[in-house]
Amino acid sequence: MAKTGLSKSRIIAGRQCPKRLYLETYHPELKDDSGSEALFAIGNAFGELARDLFPGGLLIEQDDDLRGALATTENAMRDDRVETIFEATFSYDGVLVRADILKKENDGLVLTEIKASTSVKPYHAADCAVQAWVLKSLGHDVQRIQLGHVNNQFVYRGDGNYHGILKEEDLTGEVTPIINQVDQWVTEMREVLVGDEPEIAVGPQCSSPYDCPFQDYCWPPMPDYPVSSLPGKGPIVQALLGEGIEDIRDIPADRLTNRNQERVRRVTVAGIEELDPKAAELLNSLPYPRYHLDFETAGPTIPVWAGMRPNQQVPFQFSCHIESDENTLTHREFLDTTGNPPMRPLAEAMIDALGDEGPVFMYTGFERRVIHNLIHWLPDLKAPLSRIVDRLVDLYPIVKEHYYHPDMQGSWSIKKVLPAMVPELQYSDLDGVSDGMAASNAYLEIIDPETTGERKAQLEAELKRYCHLDTLAMVKVAQRLAGG
Ligand code: SF4
Structure with missing residues (x-):
């Protein structure tokens, strides 16, 4: 043979x-x-x-x-x-x-x-x-x-x-x-x-050492609310699966000892969102103007500009929604497509957009890290950038502590929270760029000298729509938490 x-x-x-x-x-x-x-x-x-x-x-x-x-x-x-x-x-x-x-x-x-x-x-x-x-x-x-x-x-x-x-x-x-x-x-x-197609059960080998590209074919359909989506996971997930419990709704009421996991089970069984009114107290105590800030960054393996290390994240875009008062919402944005180092023009535009006072909402600590990195790049802007850091308010732990909806499937990422809380706004409606990795790739394509003007314009529009939605999502989420 x-x-x-x-x-x-x-x-x-x-x-x-x-x-x-x-x-x-x-x-x-x-x-x-x-x-x-x-x-x-x-x-x-x-x-x-x-x-x-x-x-x-x-x-x-x-x-x-x-x-x-x-x-x-x-x-x-x-x-x-x-x-x-x-x-x-x-x-x-x-x-x-x-x-x-x-x-x-x-x-x-x-x-x-x-x-x-x-x-x-x-x-x-x-x-x-x-x-x-x-x-x-x-x-x-x-x-x-x-x-x-x-x-x-x-x-x-x-x-x-x-x-x-x-x-x-x-x-x-x-x-x-x-x-x-x-x-x-x-x-x-x-x-x-x-031989014939080997009969091999799915298991840890499906994602280690590489993600296997045949998972859709091999893995059985997931239940609507898989126990693997319990936040924090831990040994309880394997224990439940070992007992044949695959769906969160089938977990006995007294089984989970972790407070957050039990909350997810309780809300999933009830089938309706749970919103703690303490979130409204907290948010309504904050003054106007309120700013909602989001960055997009790229970390190319091969550094592009002097001073960069491989994979070092550099911000090239921000979106900022500004609530001047309860009824007035405006938008500022910045996207560098020149191919030059974007850090200084971005930082200067952001300092201008964020004014001198009022809370600056972010979602997770990512924006804080980006601004600290900007201070490292631009020491002459340390004072105004540090003042922005002092005004940052992380919306993520507030949402996590006070809100859960069964559709969030154990995650408080903005992409899970937004469609659950504000169904009329969906990331899935975006054409093209719809996550951070795609945004990073789009930017690197834009600054590639071989990219055509038409393609650049298309990517620029996609990036702006995506980043705009990120901060609009934060506005809507904060308003819902505040009772709006
Ligand atoms: S998904 Fe890949 S690794 Fe897992 S059983 Fe199928 S072929 Fe094997």
């Missing part, structure tokens, strides 16, 4: 779960990898940057011409003028691998796997082992096996020079003992692929 072709990614999928390997191979149409597209894009961008740090390397193009890639790699391995190969392509016993960076040194080859993570993870060793197994089996002398990941201490100087962003860690000691196991892994994977 012909051997089934395998690749490193298929072997890694099969190690997570044999059923995943089977589905990846025979039923890729069942896959939902929409959530991982952005991660792939980040990985690719970091991989390209890493290659720039090894000048003179030869890239084996990754087109459909596999034979060509194998032949070009073979030639490059023999050519003494080629010191470094990117995406070197090898196949042994039907297992295909592409080595991110392969460097020829005097005492042998240095194999470097590139990851956009900021540290070595336990599962990276298996990735490297598959690569090394193929190379060693073909007779190549692999002396060192490394993982190259993002150095989160790197500070970009703004000169196009990213030397120092790649941190190479020697994993030879960790990887060598498991290289011999790859033979067995390959045998097991092939057995999976010649």
